[in-house]
Amino acid sequence: MRIKHAPFACFVVFFWTCVCACQASPSPNGSVSPYFVVVPGATGVKQTIVQGKDQIIYHVHSEYPADDVLTTIKERLKQLGWEPLKEDWLNPGMPSSLIQGWGYYEDSTT
Numbered sequence: 001m002r003i004k005h006a007p008f009a010c011f012v013v014f015f016w017t018c019v020c021a022c023q024a025s026p027s028p029n030g031s032v033s034p035y036f037v038v039v040p041g042a043t044g045v046k047q048t049i050v051q052g053k054d055q056i057i058y059h060v061h062s063e064y065p066a067d068d069v070l071t072t073i074k075e076r077l078k079q080l081g082w083e084p085l086k087e088d089w090l091n092p093g094m095p096s097s098l099i100q101g102w103g104y105y106e107d108s109t110t
Contacts, residue, residue, distance in 0.1 A: 037076040039069050065102060 033054055038045055042058040049055070062069045075092070088094040097103070 035080060037073045039072045 011072050033047070033056075036047070036054070036056040038056070038058060039060055042060045045056065045058040047054065047056045060066075060069055066076045077084075085096045086099055
């Protein structure tokens with residue numbers, strides 16, 4: 001069985017696990033860090049500190065695969081001097097999803 005949206009689904013599960021597992025407190029000054037990318041049209045923007053780490057949460061509606069959102073984020077990070085990884089940092093030698101694009105993954109553990 002091939003899963004079309006596995007990378008996105010994994011991100012959503014990880015994100016909500018972190019959100020639910022951590023007790024958050026509001027950002028002390030109420031301003032959004034310049035390193036966070038809040039895309040146009042985002043709603044419910046909330047910045048908090050979770051276990052001493054800055055976190056931002058917001059909702060955005062975009063058609064899959066959300067190219068407009070991803071392009072906005074990539075452009076902002078590039079302006080800040082960030083460079084995309086060419087290799088998957090968990091699997092050295094394997095091209096990152098930015099290089100090889102969206103893919104299909106088979107879960108052979110079940």
